[in-house]
Amino acid sequence: MVVVMSADATQADVAEVVELVRSVGAEAFVSRGVSRTIVGLVGDAGALGMLSLRGRRGVSDVVRISVPFKLVSRENHPERSVIEVGGVPIGPGSLTVIAGPCAVETPAQTLAAARMARAAGATLLRGGAFKPRTSPYAFQGLGETGLKILADVRDETGMPVVTEVVDPASVELVASYADMLQVGTRNMQNFALLQAVGSASRPVLLKRGMSSTIEEWLMAAEYIAQRGNLDIVLCERGIRTFEKATRNTLDVSAVPIAQRLSHLPVIVDPSHSGGRRDLVLPLSRAAVAAGADGLIIDVHPDPAIALCDGDQALVGADLAELAGQITGLAALMGRTAATAVQEPIRSRGR
Amino acid sequence: MVVVMSADATQADVAEVVELVRSVGAEAFVSRGVSRTIVGLVGDAGALGMLSLRGRRGVSDVVRISVPFKLVSRENHPERSVIEVGGVPIGPGSLTVIAGPCAVETPAQTLAAARMARAAGATLLRGGAFKPRTSPYAFQGLGETGLKILADVRDETGMPVVTEVVDPASVELVASYADMLQVGTRNMQNFALLQAVGSASRPVLLKRGMSSTIEEWLMAAEYIAQRGNLDIVLCERGIRTFEKATRNTLDVSAVPIAQRLSHLPVIVDPSHSGGRRDLVLPLSRAAVAAGADGLIIDVHPDPAIALCDGDQALVGADLAELAGQITGLAALMGRTAATAVQEPIRSRGR
Amino acid sequence: MVVVMSADATQADVAEVVELVRSVGAEAFVSRGVSRTIVGLVGDAGALGMLSLRGRRGVSDVVRISVPFKLVSRENHPERSVIEVGGVPIGPGSLTVIAGPCAVETPAQTLAAARMARAAGATLLRGGAFKPRTSPYAFQGLGETGLKILADVRDETGMPVVTEVVDPASVELVASYADMLQVGTRNMQNFALLQAVGSASRPVLLKRGMSSTIEEWLMAAEYIAQRGNLDIVLCERGIRTFEKATRNTLDVSAVPIAQRLSHLPVIVDPSHSGGRRDLVLPLSRAAVAAGADGLIIDVHPDPAIALCDGDQALVGADLAELAGQITGLAALMGRTAATAVQEPIRSRGR
Amino acid sequence: MVVVMSADATQADVAEVVELVRSVGAEAFVSRGVSRTIVGLVGDAGALGMLSLRGRRGVSDVVRISVPFKLVSRENHPERSVIEVGGVPIGPGSLTVIAGPCAVETPAQTLAAARMARAAGATLLRGGAFKPRTSPYAFQGLGETGLKILADVRDETGMPVVTEVVDPASVELVASYADMLQVGTRNMQNFALLQAVGSASRPVLLKRGMSSTIEEWLMAAEYIAQRGNLDIVLCERGIRTFEKATRNTLDVSAVPIAQRLSHLPVIVDPSHSGGRRDLVLPLSRAAVAAGADGLIIDVHPDPAIALCDGDQALVGADLAELAGQITGLAALMGRTAATAVQEPIRSRGR
Structure with missing residues (x-):
């Protein structure tokens, strides 16, 4: 998941997101740019999903980046089934x-x-x-x-x-x-x-x-x-x-x-x-x-x-x-x- | 329901539709125009629906014209319910x-x-x-x-x-x-x-x-x-x-x-x-x-x-x-x- | 913009994306996770848009995160116009x-x-x-x-x-x-x-x-x-x-x-x-x-x-x-x- | 075109529709059923289209039944073009x-x-x-x-x-x-x-x-x-x-x-x-x-x-x-x- 901070988000807003993410055992990587900061999250999607990050102060958007299914996914099962x-x-x-x-x-x-x-x-x-x-x-x-x-x-x-x-x-x-x-x-x-x-x-x-x-x-x-x-x-x-x-x-x-x-x-x-x-x-x-x-x-x-x-x-x-x-x-x-x-x-x- | 006959439908095609409609106890009204004939049907929608008229020879389209619900319809119950x-x-x-x-x-x-x-x-x-x-x-x-x-x-x-x-x-x-x-x-x-x-x-x-x-x-x-x-x-x-x-x-x-x-x-x-x-x-x-x-x-x-x-x-x-x-x-x-x-x-x- | 690398992307794939981004004067921030790496991009959207990153080896997805309009945007013009x-x-x-x-x-x-x-x-x-x-x-x-x-x-x-x-x-x-x-x-x-x-x-x-x-x-x-x-x-x-x-x-x-x-x-x-x-x-x-x-x-x-x-x-x-x-x-x-x-x-x- | 009269349409409503249709040189065929009356129209679609029949008293719906294009239609040109x-x-x-x-x-x-x-x-x-x-x-x-x-x-x-x-x-x-x-x-x-x-x-x-x-x-x-x-x-x-x-x-x-x-x-x-x-x-x-x-x-x-x-x-x-x-x-x-x-x-x- 990627958290996109809004243009007017403060350092404290970013820190709060990072802390929240770490509190559920996931990792947070902060990338600061000229106009915006983005936070990359890596960890259990279920736990992260419960954080309601979208509603946090300073958060503009939350983008999911991995597929949410596992057992039927071809990622872990490359051979097509018969x-x-x-x-x-x-x-x-x-x-x-x-x-x-x-x-x-x-x-x-x-x-x-x-x-x-x-x-x-x-x-x-x-x-x-x-x-x-x-x-x-x-x-x-x-x-x-x-x-x-x-x-x-x-x-x-x-x-x-x-x-x-x-x-x-x-x-x-x-x-x-x-x-x-x-x-x-x-x-x-x-x-x-x-x-x-x-x-x-x-x-x-x-x-x-x-x-x-x-x-x-x-x-x-x-x-x-x-x-x-x-x-x-x-x-x-x-x-x-x-x-x-x-x-x-x-x-x-x-x-x-x-x-x-x-x-x-x-x-x-x-x-x-x-x-x-x-x-x-x-x-x-x-x-x-x-x-x-x-x-x-x-x-x-x-x-x-x-x-x-x-x-x-x-x-x-x-x-x-x-x-x-x-x-x-x-x-x-x-x-x-x-x-x-x-x-x-x-x-x-x- | 209205049955729209195709431009090349024959008299016999129209007659067959009419007969079929009457066979389930419904009425059929034929309107002949310059380029097309249409047949208006009046009767039980359920019975008519089973006729698969759309698949008949000479039939171009079948258009439904009355609402298919009864108990919840306002037509028979004009007062709004509380x-x-x-x-x-x-x-x-x-x-x-x-x-x-x-x-x-x-x-x-x-x-x-x-x-x-x-x-x-x-x-x-x-x-x-x-x-x-x-x-x-x-x-x-x-x-x-x-x-x-x-x-x-x-x-x-x-x-x-x-x-x-x-x-x-x-x-x-x-x-x-x-x-x-x-x-x-x-x-x-x-x-x-x-x-x-x-x-x-x-x-x-x-x-x-x-x-x-x-x-x-x-x-x-x-x-x-x-x-x-x-x-x-x-x-x-x-x-x-x-x-x-x-x-x-x-x-x-x-x-x-x-x-x-x-x-x-x-x-x-x-x-x-x-x-x-x-x-x-x-x-x-x-x-x-x-x-x-x-x-x-x-x-x-x-x-x-x-x-x-x-x-x-x-x-x-x-x-x-x-x-x-x-x-x-x-x-x-x-x-x-x-x-x-x-x-x-x-x-x-x- | 955020580039999501595929699960099987190599170090070289990531390096190539980073180099490409920098070649148009933009910044790239790499976040490595357990199963995937994501690269955050900051720079001119027009220049980045021309890179066709989606087609690069090892790239799974490219997600845009800022609005593409400027003159009509409220971000730089908070007062509503009359x-x-x-x-x-x-x-x-x-x-x-x-x-x-x-x-x-x-x-x-x-x-x-x-x-x-x-x-x-x-x-x-x-x-x-x-x-x-x-x-x-x-x-x-x-x-x-x-x-x-x-x-x-x-x-x-x-x-x-x-x-x-x-x-x-x-x-x-x-x-x-x-x-x-x-x-x-x-x-x-x-x-x-x-x-x-x-x-x-x-x-x-x-x-x-x-x-x-x-x-x-x-x-x-x-x-x-x-x-x-x-x-x-x-x-x-x-x-x-x-x-x-x-x-x-x-x-x-x-x-x-x-x-x-x-x-x-x-x-x-x-x-x-x-x-x-x-x-x-x-x-x-x-x-x-x-x-x-x-x-x-x-x-x-x-x-x-x-x-x-x-x-x-x-x-x-x-x-x-x-x-x-x-x-x-x-x-x-x-x-x-x-x-x-x-x-x-x-x-x-x- | 077919005009579907509403359940409470009067004889006068139907007559008015018929008259209107005939006033532009088209034909109207009336089919009376148990609960509804429908009027089949045959004539120039352009002229009929201008009548705004849908807005008339007693009219519940107007259904078009023929294709509105002519020069590109296959009806009058059965051979496919090269x-x-x-x-x-x-x-x-x-x-x-x-x-x-x-x-x-x-x-x-x-x-x-x-x-x-x-x-x-x-x-x-x-x-x-x-x-x-x-x-x-x-x-x-x-x-x-x-x-x-x-x-x-x-x-x-x-x-x-x-x-x-x-x-x-x-x-x-x-x-x-x-x-x-x-x-x-x-x-x-x-x-x-x-x-x-x-x-x-x-x-x-x-x-x-x-x-x-x-x-x-x-x-x-x-x-x-x-x-x-x-x-x-x-x-x-x-x-x-x-x-x-x-x-x-x-x-x-x-x-x-x-x-x-x-x-x-x-x-x-x-x-x-x-x-x-x-x-x-x-x-x-x-x-x-x-x-x-x-x-x-x-x-x-x-x-x-x-x-x-x-x-x-x-x-x-x-x-x-x-x-x-x-x-x-x-x-x-x-x-x-x-x-x-x-x-x-x-x-x-x-």
Whole structure:
């Protein structure tokens, strides 16, 4: 941290800051210039943070200079991590596609969507049983019935299941059915939920808050990691901006930045970013080209009657096109796409 | 809702939309123009919303035209509501100040802060026992110990207590100590929590999500109302924008707008909006002048050692100034400020 | 400036930065900590800015710590300035209202609007002759014909005239008719225009860019000041955010912040901020309560047929209400509002 | 346009709206529903826009439903355009790279940068002679001297020149040296400048305003087109958001969206979007994968001493890598990249 003293700060003001800093066991280095003095602090950020230096007499500004996360930081863990979900790897080297319906509606719809997903090269099945919806009058998901459907479809197709958890109280229930727990964009700073999934025995897919900075996103991951669960995959899904042509603005730069700051894999959700079917393909290509470790995509056998986000779900022909393009791009990026794989993947006795 | 057909939509495309709309019991009115046809829909928004009309052939856009909330809407409830918190009214006619420390640290600090708050005209005591913090390494609050301190200080000062709840599982516990449950900005779309406080027997202070639209905020209130609890007070607390001179940008326009759309009282948090002590007074005045029904303010007996947000807490001299200015402004706005009251308010056997 | 070295920077990297800094005549102070080294720089910001230190080996970040503007800064000019426009003061002590039609349409409309403005306590007349419009198909203003109408209405009412200038080439023409030159929100970083008004002999009303930070706004003022014109009034007019209930979000915090950073007067435009007639009164009150030195308001004798922004223009009854509320608030803020003045102000031989 | 009447609008209110609409020669279609009436309008948007319907009694909202631009719209011009710049095509089929120094500093620096650009596969040379800078104390460019240097380097390398114009008064001067006129992000709504380049005989590179919507961007292009110049290339260069890890947020979705709405080519500036050298490659790949028709990239022979934006300029090794990756991606996207071409392009008698 650096404390910038105001132009009219006195010697005594500077001395008080230095003393305060030393009182919590940290070091203070004073640099006096022509018009201003700055004090460099080195020590425990937590202890320094509690000093409320910004409110001190003679202090003009306090600037933080080191990253506030540790366990998920790449500084102490230069190798990028590979996270396994029911035997399927996500990380450098591979390009993993997760696909499925936004919401689980019926066994038939879910199975049909899973088969479409497989055809498009997906190796993991997504599907929502608990749906956080802006309106209390919108479809809220099937709950445990939906989890059972997902488990049945996994048995049928061999695709491990990724599904959302919205309440700390139901983490255990969801974990008993699912292979990966998803924390949604609106819950990225639901700290009780982060701590609950941090104690669970399943990998976590952490979506970026639609208005969260990359640093806040990594801090949310740190909450999970701090409880002992380091099997975390980050997912960029678009941020809220002034532009209204898209539902959200895909922040494609977040992919290389998060990969540089953290050792965790980073995937992209092109479906929710744009909120428009016609953008799913170009945004998928952009994400892979930017270096994403995977994609998570909405598919639906009949989008026109989808109970949730039908406007953005891919249909048959799009999927084949997606699979083809992804395979070509993955090769260019030095990754193996499972899209090339023809054999059904069999669940590995989870 | 209005469906805008694309320039190249056929008669059959239009007919299909009309049929689909009628199939869910709604009405469709077709307006044919020179270059485009539009279809006006009237009926149940929920049913219409499920049709995924945007994905239909020939459909260029779907525009929603009525407000999606009902119970909290002023359309069916033109009179503005007054919510009572431990006997203290919040709503038109009065100007209510809630004040206290950001976080409960010790009995002495909380009592001292409460007395400062009283001196500044506050009639409700705020204080955090469960703190949602961006970093897992920051102080997380005292938990139930903090709730007990708040209850003791209420006994001592007669000020009813407002405190935050962060987990559906602890709503009952918090409600057993507090007079009002606060839902924080990061939890505004934590729907499990909204439903839990909606089933509680205490009034709710619903902070606006820092990146939520006014409409989403009112939808969050609707979630609470739908579970049977209509004792909701809305709190504007600044939104996230590109401007970095303030922690957040106080959206003062949200006060008259939310009051026009909803019958619920609207108060303002000038402390968290700006994140700077020197802005608390001007923003408090602006909020009252814009028509706010009250304020919620951070105070701390010694901000320099505060465990949370010390940079923005008001101290002694500021408080007297605040009280004086608020009293003058309240009169101008046709409101009675409790700041004028000298008698200690006694808890009414809650 | 502070240079933060990366965790793996070598001694040689640090030495190179220090040498580079000294090569442009600045000082460098090195603070070595446990995990990182920081280098404090003191010297000419321009020279240091050219070093591209961020790109150097071993450099992790460069943080600027002093304000980049000088002439408009309050640091070297603690007294707040009063700017006179045709004899009417804008600054501390008074509360000045500028009002008039968004666009000059006809002599009759302009005169009627000016009389409404006077009745509402305005002492300066605004009106657009050159209109920057988003669409080339929208009304672009009357040009010099409009300027003549404004000058005639000034002769009739005694109200000095504020009008927009959109092109460096027409600054002289506009200055020959107007008492104050307005630089609009879309031109706040049109540097050729800033330099042209900086060389003109009329005071300037500088609107904040709708997406500009407060610092960029003050830098734009610095451009004008640097050419010799320090008669600048700043005008907050709403910023672009994700919220769509208002055209822009009034950043009321910008008033006290700009007044603290700069000695220039700061006024507010409540009409363009909200873009809704029903918000003009509450936002005007909020602005004055936050400490604004004045207001600029759209009025129109018949908003329903206005050629520009009729949706937000105030009409008769609103104006009387505005005048009454402003007078009361101004007194509370220790300011004299001209709204109380009944005598026509006569132009002072400009 | 659609007029949404409020719930309490009377028959007379509706009739008045209808009459008003018909008075300007447009059609009105009334749809009465259970709780609301809506009126669909078909006619000249300009005439309808002037009616200020939003301010009418009984009117709750007015929703626009057709695009406001015509000449640049793809609706009437389904074929995507190819724009030629000094003989070099930009548009579908090819992938054009424009590169060069942010600012022209010396003949040697510009020539060295041009050679680097050529090596990286660029066929057009960019370089700033007139620089719009946030601070009046920053380097403002060499002016006409810079233009001469660019022309000399074109003669030497055969690369046509793209350079910025910042003032309507200097458009002719710049056009006498340059092959393409660039309108920068801060001038996107400088309508006087748009009209000036619209009358010039050179193609225009129109950068998106950093806070402009895609629609406003296309409206700015419409201003240029309306003056007779349809040789316009759109350039996405990042938008302003809350995220501070990058200078701006590259809105990669804007590429396919602008290409769908307009027939004009769309290129991307990865250098200014991110403002960080380490993002130029991933963002370039993302842009091409999203379908961009080209790139514009900062290069500098010695970024550490660049007078402008050295932090983001590519250097030698990066350029070869860029060229290789672009060639591979272009093939995948069905485009021919000039990066493959080894022969110097000779200026075709401009």
